[in-house]
Amino acid sequence: MRTGRIIKALSGFYYIKVDEEVYQTRARGIFRKSGMNSPLVGDIVDFESDNLTEGTLTTIHERKNALKRPQVANVDQMLITMSLKSPDFSFYLTDRFIAYSESFDIEPVLIITKKDLNTDEALIEKIKETYKMYKIFFTSKEHFDEDLREVFTDKLSVLAGQTGVGKSTLLNTLLPKLGLETGEVSKALGRGKHTTRHVELVEKNGGLVADTPGFSTIEFTHIEKEALKYCFIDFDMPSESCKFRGCNHINEPKCGVKSAVESEDINRTRYESYLQIYEEIENYKERY
Template structure:
């Protein structure tokens, strides 16, 4: 039987839903793949062997092979992205520079282009949007300030996403699903308010799912309260902050951790205001988290 190539739209209850042309196949993984360690994520391109059609709209198949990826994002787990949309609210919950920098760092290491979206613009504290733009736009990260509820700024964001395979990532309750609904009303993702007790969304996305959108695909992903950096090394944390590279020539030591060394171009750039203090603080917080995780796991 001939093989077909398709795109994994989602993984749910042990089944993979694979888009082939206009048809979606409900697939399991072939036994030979199960005998070996394999990784299969939403966004993967796969080869499948179609099964017998069991109805007008019931197509089944067996996944035989995962094709090479152009990139892979470990948290949230996605593959082959053209763009990662780091999404936060201006308030309720409040914007977090540390969480934003963690998400941008993961995308940077995966070599996935990223943008920042600030939802709930109508609730923004005075000066917040300008402050965020001042930190991130000089680094090449576009910042879109929007209101999913009123539609402010949505058209510009929609145009930027056109034709791309995109994933929205961010904490619970920031309005990722609402933003996607505003971008394309045909999507109609379930949304919910933020719990006053826990400060995050009550009704949240449970799994990543790619949905057709304007010549491309768009995905909502599960939110989180915190984002741990399991498996990240100190050297990766350094590489994840793209602005450090141009100042590392001023470091006496190589490699330099940009923390305790007596002569450090990065620390000098922070003191001079050439690197945002919030970014450097996030870097230090990430290094400490990496150290504590290693200590907990008994790694050197």
């Protein structure tokens, strides 16, 4: 019995890396017959194999998390890619991706592209202040932040972000051998064309990154509305002064989070994003 990580899944085969070797395997029929979770790229698994091409995947180890799009398990960090221009930066969309990342216990890392197209320095300062609790990198075609390469070390990373912000371009810069097709931004729609492919984990600076442009749309059907507040980590400390245990920071009196918003210790755009997502989750539950 061997143990390794699935780095690629394609046409019913699972490619498992152990040290420097990659084994081609198929999953045991029990995964299909019993309704068990199918193996995902990123899974740590046990398998049996006498050679590199005829192995059998037998066991999936417990996962830290599992995303549906892209289908990757045990993700350590999400590289949330947003642009300053074309399309314009959106605090609300950024907050959505951050909350989504936090809901899976994945560390958010913000990558802000197209800095060369922005002339509003106040916007950059507002972004830095709003998201000072996270790592933030600013890039452009002319200037790539070399420090960004170091965030991969000992991490499994995926990309996420609004369509057309340059996720494929960013991946091509980080992983030049990929040659991902980049979608041009539609001037009429203000968003880009989707470019997709199967998921494969590629080694980068001592870590692994999913070689896919990631995803641009998300839903919060997987969490309860009462859990959303834990996905806004800047609420944690102010919430300690809430009068009521279990305060959701909506209509409750003597709420520490609402007080922090009024005193500008919490950015109001963050709180407004929270309210919108909370209402969205509430509507999900009413509908289903």
